[in-house]
Amino acid sequence: DGGITQSPKYLFRKEGQNVTLSCEQNLNHDAMYWYRQDPGQGLRLIYYSQIVNDFQKGDIAEGYSVSREKKESFPLTVTSAQKNPTAFYLCASLAVNYGYTFGSGTRLTVV
Amino acid sequence: AQTVTQSQPEMSVQEAETVTLSCTYDTSESDYYLFWYKQPPSRQMILVIRQEAYKQQNATENRFSVNFQKAAKSFSLKISDSQLGDAAMYFCASKRLNNAGNMLTFGGGTRLMVKP
Numbered sequence: 001d002g003g004i005t006q007s008p009k010y011l012f013r014k015e016g017q018n019v020t021l022s023c024e025q026n027l028n029h030d031a032m033y034w035y036r037q038d039p040g041q042g043l044r045l046i047y048y049s050q051i052v053n054d055f056q057k058g059d060i061a062e063g064y065s066v067s068r069e070k071k072e073s074f075p076l077t078v079t080s081a082q083k084n085p086t087a088f089y090l091c092a093s094l095a096v097n098y099g100y101t102f103g104s105g106t107r108l109t110v111v
Numbered sequence: 112a113q114t115v116t117q118s119q120p121e122m123s124v125q126e127a128e129t130v131t132l133s134c135t136y137d138t139s140e141s142d143y144y145l146f147w148y149k150q151p152p153s154r155q156m157i158l159v160i161r162q163e164a165y166k167q168q169n170a171t172e173n174r175f176s177v178n179f180q181k182a183a184k185s186f187s188l189k190i191s192d193s194q195l196g197d198a199a200m201y202f203c204a205s206k207r208l209n210n211a212g213n214m215l216t217f218g219g220g221t222r223l224m225v226k227p
Binding site for chain 1 (some may be wrong): 144146148153154155156157158161202204206212213214215217218219220222
């Protein structure tokens, strides 16, 4: 079955450490997105990519970085510059004019 | 820029009854898409229903239907015969037909509780 796989499901980060969240899709979608969700809140856009080797900042890109070397993969790195990284992270891809398909998310906690 | 507003942070409904979740949006476009997503406790976001703005007919998916009022920029979700499994966060979202980036704009969400 086609879908989006996010890993790991839970991730713990020490202060000053960079961590990378994985997002892989086999839907053959061009566009992919990363969102952050804080408790009881809506979704805020971090980065998006419409095509391989190209990506754009969203509303809250500071402290995050991405790459898009393959169509199927859009990893997100949470850098030490992100001062409050504890949140739930959702990856999505877009079926044009249909809507997003989401992964199951990664819960990141700073320890 | 588009904005999406969900004015009800929380709603509750008795099992088997009907509930309506509100959503309003602001756009200058004439063609766009509207969506309702469900986020259960597992936190997986699931597409519930979508509506194309150029279609007059309200979308329906089994027990879920929308009341799309284009002039009022309103897009409410009606859940009929509510079930315990409907308990979740519900997010309304909009997408311009041809926006750069093809991003969806989300509302802040409504938490729906279903009472047995």
